[in-house]
Amino acid sequence: MYKSKKHWVVASATVLAILGSASAVSADETGQSVTSSIETEAVLAIADNESEQDGTKELEVNKEALVTNDVTEEEKVAEKEAEVVSETEVQASETNTDQATAEKTDTELVSEQQEAKLSNATPADAGIKLRRVVDNSSTSNANQTTDTSTGTSAVKEEPLVSASVERKTLTIKYNGIIKNQEKIKFAVWSDNKGQDDIVWYDANNLGAAYVDLSKHKDYGLYHVHTYSFVPNTAAKGLNALTVTVAKPEIQTNINKTSAGNFEILINNVPDTITSVLVPVWSAKNGQDDIKWYQATKTTASNYKVNVSVHDHKNDTGLYNIHIYGQSVITGGLVGLTATSGFTNADSRANATVSMVNYAENKTSFDIVVAGNSNTKTVKAVSIAVWSQDKGQDDLKWYTPTVSGNKATATVNIANHSNTSDYYIVHTYVDYTDGTRSGTNLGSYKITKPVSKTVVNAELTSAGISLQVTSTSVNDYSKVKFAVWSDENGQDDIKWYNADKTGKAVASYENHKGFGNYNIHTYSFETGKAVGLNGRTITIAKPKVSTKIDQKDENTYTVQVSNVPLYISSVTVPVWTSKNGQDDIKWYKTTQENTSTYKATISVKDHNHETGQYNVHIYGYSKIGGSHLMGLAGTDGFVVKNVKTEEVKLSVSNYNANAGTLDVVLSETTNSKSIKSISVAAWSEENQKNIYWYTSSEKTNGQVKVTVNERNHGYIKSDYTVHAYVDYTDGTRTGHVAGTYALNADKKGSASQGDYEVINKVVYLDAGHGGSDSGAYYYNTAEKTLNLSMQKLIKAKLEAAGYTVVTTRTDDTYVGLTERSQKVNASASDIFLSIHFNASTSAAASGIETYYYQYYPEYPAKINTKYHNTSERINRSATLANAIQSATVSSAGAKNNGVQRNTFAVLRETTAPAVLLELGYMSNATESQKIKTSAYQEKLANGIVSGILSYYKKYDI
Ligand SMILES: [Zn+2]
Structure with a gap:
């Protein structure tokens, strides 16, 4: 396969070489030699073509000749053989030719063709009648390469070689005299395929050859080269010409015959087309409805197809139509043309187009396109609007969204010249069936109202209250106010949107400074800012008036008036000159009316002092965010006499x-x-x-x-x-x-040695006090912590129904023996002394509880009778253990256990007595904890829990 192909390629290359040198000659001759003779032939062909009547006649004659030529089967076979032989010959000569020989042959060929140039003229000079096949459809169907510029000077002459096409047959005729032993051969190939389809045809004894174009399967330009072969002589090129096998150029007409029925007329179909196929489909949903129609032949070159939209799902809109023909040349279907198709229009009415909301003095109006179920379906709307003056320089297209078969566009003259003029409106509606309807709504006179804008600005308690009214605004919600104070430029500029009624409030909080405030008002109705108004308003610094009156001997009133609206409240500090501001009191005021506030001053709040009372006025200003500002100082008032009553x-x-x-x-x-x-x-x-x-x-x-x-x-x-x-x-x-x-009967108490009596009275002794601070660490005095704990425990016991007696409720010094005397004089059941601990070891931490241990070297002074009785010691131990375990557990503290010692309060108190050390103030971590109310609360809960469990044991 590969080898034979290669062989043929080489052979054709040789032929190319031969033909190539011929054209090289014509190039060198610059149109004087071979080329010029070919041109002459072409001119003749054209001149002949123009004579149609003659052409028709001659066509008939030629057909006869064709018939004659086609009659004998032998001749046909011979032709075929000749082709084969020719090819073989060419191959053979190629095989024997080396490169040098080929070059020599070229040279020879050149000289021979130069001679042929002269001999070419001979048949013409001899006046042999030109015989041509003329196609009546067009000159391009079967003409030769032409040059019309010299056409008029041509004389009717028969060319050396003529060619013509009818249906699928190309007829070639050598018109020269065929000498004895001379063979005329024609090389034929299509321009499209190059020399891939080259075939050699032998002329018969009349000089004719008949080419079956279906073997070449191509439309377009064909080359025909004519050679003379004489035995023992080199091949001689006689002529080169081209002939065109015209592509079918059909014409179509589409007519609507009735609703939903269309006929497609296909005319000018050449006889190389034997049947016509017409695929038709609607543009809707792709080719789902495609149907291939076989066209009916009506006359020789005319076909017809009837299309009913019923066969295409009754689709409306555009239909696509292509035309194909069965070609005898190509042996298959060829595309003849695509048409613009036809449109199957919806028969329902168009949507209504109207203009609404028009008034001569209004700068906008609406265009409404309204369809319904009885109208066509609106696909898109385009509205062109422009003003009459200066033509369409201000034309703008509106393309409103279509929804529910309706569309509305608002035309605003601000989108156009924005002048008083006639405005012209053209509306185009595209429907889903592919149709479009244009409506000229005419021109509308608009007289632009003289623009008048008023911006009211008023200071209110909320801020600057703004209100715009403007003849050039249709939608106030598209209006914005820019507000800023002169102070520090536009650092406080802020934009406020107007509401639908044109109102907005510029909050004081958003702005800074006093003095001039600028208010610029803009409309954004067209998307661009259009200035409407500029004005200012002044926010003055506060300048309040004050009036002080004596109401009665001990009461004075301060009235503050002219308070600006941006002041939200007024407060009045008052203090006497005596002892500085030790008695300062900030009086709240009551608001009398929008700008007046009043405070009532009582000398009682100032220790009934006489003399100078100082009064200042402060207020909370909203400007720049709520903050206190001084509004005024006053002379104050002098109190000469005060009326004091005893409590x-x-x-x-x-x-x-x-x-x-x-x-x-x-x-x-x-x-x-x-x-x-x-x-x-x-x-x-x-x-x-x-x-x-x-x-x-x-x-x-x-x-x-x-x-x-x-x-x-x-x-x-x-x-x-x-x-x-x-x-x-x-x-x-x-x-x-x-x-x-x-006269109550004595009930007795543990504090007096009657241990079986329970009064539900607990004695709490906050350790230290006054000049005795106790331990002092990290800026905290023990005496203060002890008092805090006592307060917490006392409240919890009282809430549980117990009475609490204490040594001290404030920062007072009380001696140790005095404490025991107080307990012993009370009706207490138990005694608790509250302390916090300290150590030289910073690491020491935790809780310990003490009860009495007798040491002979520390004899009792006032509690000699009871101090070391087993009853008191046992009860004290019970109480100490109950409190220690409950408190450690509640506080989560380190348990240092119950310990014993001869502390004075434990020794001299008759009631069962314990001393609590609730944590180490010297320990950095514990010190932080015991200062917190949360931890103190845990301690107090533990202590109270311990006390209650003591009562549970002894109170039956
Ligand atoms: Zn202490």
Whole structure:
């Protein structure tokens, strides 16, 4: 396969070489020799073509000649053989020819062709009549290479070689005289395929050869080269010409014959096409409906197809039509043309197109395209709008979205010339069936209203209240206000969107500074900022007025007026000149009206001092964010006289048989302010059983203590009660409450050696106090921590129904023996002394609880009878163990265990007594913990839990 092909390629190369040199000659001759003779032939062919009548006649003659030539089968065979022989010959000559010979042959050929040039003229000169086959369809169907420029000067002459095409036959005729032993051969190949399809045809004895083009299977240009072969002589090129086998050029017409029926007329179909096929499909859903129609032949060159949209799912819109023909040349289907197809239009009505919301003095209007189920389906809408002046320079297309078979476009003249003019509106609606409908809505006069914009600005409590009204605004929600203060340029500029009514509020918080505020108003209706207005408003610095009046002897009012709206509240600090600002009080004010505030000053709040009272005015300003600012100073006022009243003492809940009474001290409007009270009660001479009650718990101006006979040894007698009031100004007054008989039966108590008596009274002794701070570490005094713990434990016990008696409730020094005396005088069941620990070892930590250990070298002074009895020691041990374990557990602290010692309070107290060391202040970590209220709460819970378990054991 490979070898034979190669062989043929070499052979054709040789032929190419021969033909190539011929054309090389014509090039060298610059159109004078062979080329010129060929041109002459071409001119003649054209001249002949123009004579159609003659051509037709001659065609008939030639057909006869063809028939004659085709008659004998022998001749046909001979032709075929000749082709084979010719090919063999060429191959043979090629085989015997080396490169040198080939070159020589070329040279010879050149000279021979130069001679042939002269001999070519001979047949023409001889006046042999030209015989040509003329195609009546067009000159291109069977013409030779032409040059029309010299056509007119041509004379009818018969060319040396002529060629013509009819249907699938190319007829070649050598018109010269064939000499004895001379053989004429024609080399024929199509231009498209190069010399791949070259075939040699032998002329018959009349000089004719008939080429079956279906063997070449190609339309287009064919080359025909004519050679003379005489035995023992080199082959001689006589002529080169080209002939065109024209491609079919059909014409189509598509007509609508009735609704949904179309006919496709296909005309000018050449006879090389034997049948016509027409695929038709709608553009909708691809080729799902494609149908191949066999066209009906109506006349020799005309075909027809009828298409019904019923065969195509009744699709509307564009139909695609291609035309194919069965070709005798190619032996297969060839595409003849694609047509523009046809459109199967929807028969329903178009959608309505209308203009709404038009008014001459309005700068916008709407175009509405509205379809429904009875109209065509709207696919797209394009609306062209422009103003009449200066043509379409301001034309703009609107392409509104189609939804639900409807579309609306809002035309705003701001999108166009934005002038008073006639505006022209053309609307185009594209439907889904491929049709388009244009509507000229005409021109509309718009007289632009004279633009008038007013921006109102007003200071309110919320900010600058803004309101725009403008004749050039249709949609106020597209308006924005830019607001900034002159102070520091536009550092505080902020944009505010107007609401639908044109309102907005510029909050004070968003801006800074006093003075001039700029307000610029813009419309963004067209997407671009259009300035509407510029104005300013002033936010003045506050300039309040004050007025101070005396209301009564101890009361003064301060009225603050002209308070700006950006001040949200007013506050009035007042203090006396005496002792600096020790008595300063910030008075809240009440708002009288939008700009007036009032404060009421009571001299009671200033220790009823006389002299100069200083009054300043402050307010919270919203500008730049809420902050306190000074609004004004004043001259203040001078208080010359004050009316002071004594606090009122009263006794309530007096019950002689229960041995109790309440002493209550009450403030009045004009009295001084109570800090704390101390009440002393006694019945014995020399105040032997005196007991001090103290309290600083003030409720509604009242401080109360309860006197209980129990605290006085249950001595039935008349009790003298005195009260002392300590005021916040540091002064003190004494008050006689009177004498009250207390007759409760003595119940006894552990604190007095009656251990079986349970009174549910707990004595808490906060260690140290006053000048004795106890341990002091990390800026914290033990005495303070002890008092905090006592307060927590006391509250929890009282909540559980116990009475709590204490040594001290404030930072007061109390001696150690004095503490035990107080316990022993009370009706307490148990005694707890509260402490925090310290060590020279920084690592020491944890909790320990002590009870009494007798050491002979430390004899008891006031508790000689009970200090070391087994009853007291056992009860003390029980209490110590209960508290230690519960507290360690609750606090999660290190357990240093229960320990024993001869501390004075443990030794001299008659009741069961313990001393708690609740943690090491000297330990950095524990020190931090014990200062927190959360840890103190855990300690207090543990201690109270221990106390309650003691009561559970002894209280039956
Ligand atoms: Zn201590």
